[in-house]
Every structure is written in C-alpha cells, then in structure tokens.
Amino acid sequence: MAENSSNSAYWSANVRIIVISLIIWAIVSFGFGILLRPMLSGIAVGGTDLGFWFAQQGSIIVFLILIFNYAWRMNKLDREHGVDEE
Amino acid sequence: MDQFTINLLFVGASFALYIGIAIWARAGSTSEFYAAGRGVHPVTNGMATAADWMSAASFISMAGLIAFTGYDNSTYLMGWTGGYVLLALLLAPYLRKFGKYTVSEFIGDRFYSQTARIVAVVCLIVASVTYVIGQMTGVGVAFGRFLEVDNTTGLLIGAAVVFAYAVFGGMKGVTYTQVAQYVVLIMAYTIPAIFISLQLTGNPIPALGLFGDHAASGEPLLAKLDAIVNELGFNEYTAHHGDTFNMLLFTLSLMIGTAGLPHVIMRFFTVPKVSDARWSAGWALVFIALLYLTAPAVGAMARLNISEMMWPNGGIEGGAVTLEQIESDERYDWMDTWQKTGLLGWEDKNGDGAIQYYNDGNADLQAIAAEKGWAGNELTNFNRDILVLANPEIANLPGWVIGLVAAGGLAAALSTAAGLLLAISSAVSHDLIKGALNPQISEKGELLSARIAMAVAILVATYLGLNPPGFAAQTVALAFGLAAASIFPALMMGIFSTKVNNTGAVAGMIAGITVTLIYIFLHKGWFFIPDTNSFTDANPLLGTVKSTSFGAIGAAINFAVAYVVSGMTKETPAHIQELVESVRVPRGAGAAQNK
Numbered sequence: 088m089a090e091n092s093s094n095s096a097y098w099s100a101n102v103r104i105i106v107i108s109l110i111i112w113a114i115v116s117f118g119f120g121i122l123l124r125p126m127l128s129g130i131a132v133g134g135t136d137l138g139f140w141f142a143q144q145g146s147i148i149v150f151l152i153l154i155f156n157y158a159w160r161m162n163k164l165d166r167e168h169g170v171d172e173e
Numbered sequence: 174m175d176q177f178t179i180n181l182l183f184v185g186a187s188f189a190l191y192i193g194i195a196i197w198a199r200a201g202s203t204s205e206f207y208a209a210g211r212g213v214h215p216v217t218n219g220m221a222t223a224a225d226w227m228s229a230a231s232f233i234s235m236a237g238l239i240a241f242t243g244y245d246n247s248t249y250l251m252g253w254t255g256g257y258v259l260l261a262l263l264l265a266p267y268l269r270k271f272g273k274y275t276v277s278e279f280i281g282d283r284f285y286s287q288t289a290r291i292v293a294v295v296c297l298i299v300a301s302v303t304y305v306i307g308q309m310t311g312v313g314v315a316f317g318r319f320l321e322v323d324n325t326t327g328l329l330i331g332a333a334v335v336f337a338y339a340v341f342g343g344m345k346g347v348t349y350t351q352v353a354q355y356v357v358l359i360m361a362y363t364i365p366a367i368f369i370s371l372q373l374t375g376n377p378i379p380a381l382g383l384f385g386d387h388a389a390s391g392e393p394l395l396a397k398l399d400a401i402v403n404e405l406g407f408n409e410y411t412a413h414h415g416d417t418f419n420m421l422l423f424t425l426s427l428m429i430g431t432a433g434l435p436h437v438i439m440r441f442f443t444v445p446k447v448s449d450a451r452w453s454a455g456w457a458l459v460f461i462a463l464l465y466l467t468a469p470a471v472g473a474m475a476r477l478n479i480s481e482m483m484w485p486n487g488g489i490e491g492g493a494v495t496l497e498q499i500e501s502d503e504r505y506d507w508m509d510t511w512q513k514t515g516l517l518g519w520e521d522k523n524g525d526g527a528i529q530y531y532n533d534g535n536a537d538l539q540a541i542a543a544e545k546g547w548a549g550n551e552l553t554n555f556n557r558d559i560l561v562l563a564n565p566e567i568a569n570l571p572g573w574v575i576g577l578v579a580a581g582g583l584a585a586a587l588s589t590a591a592g593l594l595l596a597i598s599s600a601v602s603h604d605l606i607k608g609a610l611n612p613q614i615s616e617k618g619e620l621l622s623a624r625i626a627m628a629v630a631i632l633v634a635t636y637l638g639l640n641p642p643g644f645a646a647q648t649v650a651l652a653f654g655l656a657a658a659s660i661f662p663a664l665m666m667g668i669f670s671t672k673v674n675n676t677g678a679v680a681g682m683i684a685g686i687t688v689t690l691i692y693i694f695l696h697k698g699w700f701f702i703p704d705t706n707s708f709t710d711a712n713p714l715l716g717t718v719k720s721t722s723f724g725a726i727g728a729a730i731n732f733a734v735a736y737v738v739s740g741m742t743k744e745t746p747a748h749i750q751e752l753v754e755s756v757r758v759p760r761g762a763g764a765a766q767n768k
C-alpha cells in the first residue's frame with residue numbers, strides 16, 4: 088500500500104511536469120508562432136518580427152530545452168521516489 | 174573533372190561506406206535484427222534516429238516548400254520538431270519500460286486483444302507505405318539529377334538500390350550505417366548553406382544570416398526578399414496569407430504524427446534504460462535541429478538568388494534574363510542540367526528572347542505585362558523538390574559541394590526508406606504472421622517473410638511514386654496524418670488511462686484511420702490514383718481543412734470514440750490496470766529487455 092501511494096505521488100508529479108511543459112510547447116508554436124504573431128509584430132527581428140522568428144527558429148530551440156529539462160527532472164524524480172533503474 | 178564524375182565519386186564513396194558498415198555489423202539472430210541487441214548509446218541512438226527521421230521530405234523537399242510559400246510553410250518546421258516533445262514526454266520512456274520489440278505488441282498486450290494488435294499493424298502499414306511513396310518521389314528526383322536521366326528512370330534505379338540496401342542490412346547494420354548517413358547528410362545540408370549565407374550576408378551561420386543584413390544592398394535580408402517577390406507579384410515572404418485554422422491544424426497533425434510513426438518509436442526500444450530513452454529523444458532533436466534551424470535560411474536565400482537570377486539587372490526595369498544568357502553564361506548551367514530531369518522548364522511565350530518570371534495571376538503584374546508585351550509567366554515549371562539539390566549550383570558553389578549535396582540527398586532518402594521498410598517488414602512478419610496467423614513459424618521463416626514484405630512494400634511505393642499525390646514533403650505529411658489518427662491516440666490512452674479497454678481502443682483506431690483515409694482519398698484520389706478525387710485541397714470538403722491537415726481531426730475522433738465505447742463496455746481487467754501501473758515507473762525495466 089505504501090508503495091502504491093508513493094507511486095501515485097510520483098505519477099502526479101510526472102503528469103504535472105508534462106502539463107506545464109506542454110503548455111509552454113503550445114505557447115511558443117501555436118501561440119507566438121501563429122495565433123499571437125500579430126501581437127508580437129511590434130518587436131522587430133532582422134527585417135521581420137518576433138512571431139516569424141518563433142515560427143522558424145525560436146519554437147525549435149524551446150522544444151529542445153523542454154525535452155532536456157524533462158529528462159533531467161524525471162531522472163531526478165525517479166531517484167527521489169526510489170523507482171529508478173538500478 | 175566534370176561535375177558528373179565528381180557527383181559519382183561522392184555518391185559512390187558514401188555508398189561504399191554505408192555498405193561496408195552494414196556488412197561489418199550484419200544482423201544475426203531475429204532479436205538483433207529488430208532491436209540491435211538493445212545496446213545503443215543515447216547519443217548514437219539520437220543520431221541514428223535523426224538520420225532515420227530526416228528523410229527526402231526534410232532534406233530534399235522542405236526548404237523548397239518554404240522558399241516558394243514563405244512564412245505559411247513554417248508549419249513543417251514547427252510540426253516536425255514539436256512532435257519530439259510529445260514523443261519524449263508522452264511515449265518514449267513508457268514504451269521502453271514495456272520492453273517489447275514493436276509498437277503493435279504494446280497495443281496488443283495493453284488492450285489484451287489480438288484484434289487490437291492486428292488493427293494497429295494494418296494502421297502502421299498504411300501510414301508507412303504512404304511515407305515510403307514520399308521517399309520514392311525524393312529518390313527519383315535525386316537519382317534523376319545525379320545520373321542525368323529523367324525522373325522516372327531515376328526512380329526505378331533508386332527503388333532497386335533501396336531494396337538491396339534494406340534487405341541486407343537489418344537494423345544493427347542500419348543503426349551504425351545511419352550514424353554515418355547522418356554525418357554525410359548534415360554536412361551536405363549545412364556546408365552549402367554556410368557558403369550561401371556568407372555570400373549573401375557575410376554571416377557564416379545561416380540561421381543568423383537569415384535575420385541579418387543583405388550584404389549587397391545593406392537592407393535586412395528578409396526585407397530585401399519581401400521587396401523582390403512583391404515586385405514580381407508574389408505574396409510577401411514573411412507575411413501570413415493562408416488560413417490560420419488550417420495552419421494550426423496542419424502543424425498539430427505533423428506533431429501528433431511524428432509521435433505516432435513506428436520507425437521512430439522503434440528507435441526508443443533500442444536504448445539500454447528508460448532514463449536513456451528520455452535523453453535519446455532530446456539528442457535526436459539536437460541532431461534534427463541542426464538541419465531544421467538551417468532549412469528556413471536555405472529556403473529564403475534560394476528564393477532571393479533565383480529571383481535575382483531571373484531578373485539579373487535589378488528587378489523588372491532592368492529586364493529579364495535572356496535565352497542567350499541561359500545558354501552561354503555558365504552561371505545558368507543548372508537550368509540546362511535540371512531541364513533534363515523534366516522538373517524544370519521554361520518557354521519564351523512572347524518570342525522576345527527573354528524569360529519573364531512573375532506571378533501572372535496578379536492584377537498589378539497583368540497590367541505591367543500588357544504594357545510590356547509579356548504573354549504570361551515563362552518559367553513554366555519549377556518543381557519544389559529540386560530546390561535544395563539545385564541550390565549549390567544556383568549559388569555557383571564549387572563542384573565538390575555539389576557532389577556532397579548529391580550524396581547527402583541520397584543518404585536522406587535511403588536511410589528513411591530503409592528504416593520504414595524495416596518497420597513494415599517487422600509489422601508483417603513479427604506481428605501479423607508470427608503474432609496472429611502462424612505462431613509456430615520458424616525463425617528462418619520469419620526472416621524470409623520479413624524480406625518478402627519489404628519487396629512488396631517497395632513495389633507498391635515505386636508504382637505510386639511514379640504519380641505521387643504531391644511533392645515529397647506533402648506526401649509524407651499525409652503519412653503523418655494517418656499515423657496521428659491511428660497510432661498516437663492508442664499509445665497515449667494505453668499509458669495515461671486505465672479506463673480505455675480493448676473494444677474502445679479498436680473502435681477508436683478504426684474510426685480515426687478510416688475517416689482520415691477517406692478524407693485523404695476524396696482529395697488526393699482513391700488509393701492515390703490520379704483523377705479519382707472528388708475535391709481538391711484548394712477547395713476542400715470541410716471549409717478550409719486540407720487533406721494534409723486532417724490527421725489532428727482524425728486523432729480527436731479516435732480519442733472520442735475510444736472513450737465513449739470504453740464507457741459503454743466492460744471495464745479493463747485488474748491485471749491490465751497493473752500492467753499500466755508498471756509501465757509508468759522505470760524500475761524493473763532491466764528484466765523486460767531479456768525477452
């Protein structure tokens with residue numbers, strides 16, 4: 088039973104990290120890259136605006152950060168909850 | 174040495190390298206054939222995944238689609254990289270923990286149903302075959318150009334090479350071969366981009382040059398490009414012209430599809446540990462991002478170079494390029510060589526000895542044309558898929574760079590085609606035949622059926638590749654839609670929900686893929702046979718939703734049907750709920766590897 092409750096705490100911590108990461112994932116691509124681009128049009132980046140930069144560069148860089156951050160935090164979480172591989 | 178010889182040298186040397194590695198690491202037992210003995214380091218695995226993933230669509234086709242459309246085709250960039258976030262967070266670690274060989278084995282076990290497994294196999298095969306059609310389109314373009322034959326002959330030669338290569342490799346060969354292919358591919362993509370970025374902006378990093386200043390005019394490069402394409406009557410490069418809803422849906426379809434493609438997911442079965450599966454997805458995206466951050470620069474800079482070549486004397490006022498220039502000036506040699514493939518064409522419609530390239534559908538330009546006596550756009554054919562391969566020739570780069578690009582383009586198309594053929598063959602032999610039809614089959618019989626499945630897949634793909642449903646990247650996008658509508662939802666629900674049961678998953682997958690397939694066939698022709706379509710993507714059935722964007726809707730249908738049906742049918746048994754719980758924690762993954 089103790090193991091189950093620990094597992095469910097582990098799982099909800101995992102789901103929380105996933106949800107936060109996916110919100111950021113959506114904001115930089117669907118948000119800054121597409122829907123919110125008109126709002127960012129005032130910020131000039133090399134002949135165009137920040138939305139264009141996010142659509143063609145920024146979103147990809149943020150995706151990378153998200154994945155490495157997730158791997159790092161989860162591997163740490165595994166150890167904290169004692170569910171890591173030996 | 175002429176260019177043809179240089180190309181052959183580069184292509185030949187790179188092939189000798191891949192084949193050498195494949196023979197050196199030749200697959201032995203079935204376990205090694207499928208998952209390379211599960212002993213691949215995350216960085217190695219990431220590099221191989223990147224080569225596997227970046228196909229003719231990414232290498233040959235994508236920058237061309239961006240070049241001629243501009244901002245609106247950023248969808249490809251965001252979609253094909255954003256999918257890795259879904260893969261890394263939602264699927265990869267859990268599937269590795271589960272520890273079987275194939276995606277459909279997971280679906281079969283999790284949904285405790287042979288039917289679910291078979292439905293998953295069929296979905297995988299449909300998506301993968303569509304994907305291979307896109308690859309064959311790219312293979313045809315690449316072989317056509319470098320052997321200096323027409324597109325069809327190039328395609329047939331390419332198909333034979335892909336087949337020979339995949340049959341003898343197996344995955345272990347493929348894993349290390351693909352590391353070599355990645356190295357060739359990324360050099361071939363970035364080196365010409367660096368040259369061109371230096372020429373145009375003075376910045377050696379293309380991703381920065383794209384947002385830098387155009388050296389010749391001092392203006393920002395993108396502003397210069399906007400001005401030129403605008404003058405010729407085309408849509409401004411950096412502006413948004415298409416439908417926003419379709420753009421969102423298309424990006425989402427590519428993302429979900431990325432996380433639902435069997436040949437990429439299979440890669441995460443080959444790392445030693447669950448924690449490695451998480452890192453692996455990140456490393457794969459690092460190697461992919463090197464190309465994806467460069468691609469938009471390649472597209473924009475090529476568009477600028479082409480526009481300036483067609484109007485070499487400073488825009489419309491200076492006059493168009495003349496036929497004589499195209500024939501005698503060596504800077505225009507690429508036009509002659511590409512004309513031979515049938516993928517580039519021009520015609521002096523008004524007989525003035527010059528080739529006017531402009532948008533003859535634009536009212537302002539029609540007025541100018543009437544005044545100047547032009548008879549329509551005279552650069553009559555510019556296949557988007559030739560842009561990347563022609564790019565170093567357009568920019569007048571040295572011969573060895575052109576040879577390198579030839580080798581890179583072939584590496585991209587071949588590595589993905591081989592990976593897909595492997596996924597198809599394991600789906601047929603391991604899941605369909607051994608898993609369902611004939612569980613007693615010998616190991617030898619299983620390998621033989623895997624190879625027969627490969628042969629059939631490549632024949633179908635070659636036949637359809639002769640009349641592809643779109644440019645390479647567009648056909649590949651359809652495959653992603655199919656994967657998005659079928660596999661991804663089943664995998665995700667299998668991990669994140671204990672409630673979805675056998676009946677629900679089967680109903681969801683069947684509903685998702687059927688609706689998506691029908692929508693695609695209605696727009697692209699039944700079984701992609703030309704002229705059997707009832708709608709076109711310019712005027713789609715559902716408002717603005719193009720057939721390439723439908724995958725996200727198919728996925729939503731899949732999720733909805735699965736939940737509703739699961740709610741109405743018998744609850745998941747206790748041992749399956751325990752299975753789901755165990756997949757969610759990494760501990761114990763070691764035991765699962767030794768199957």
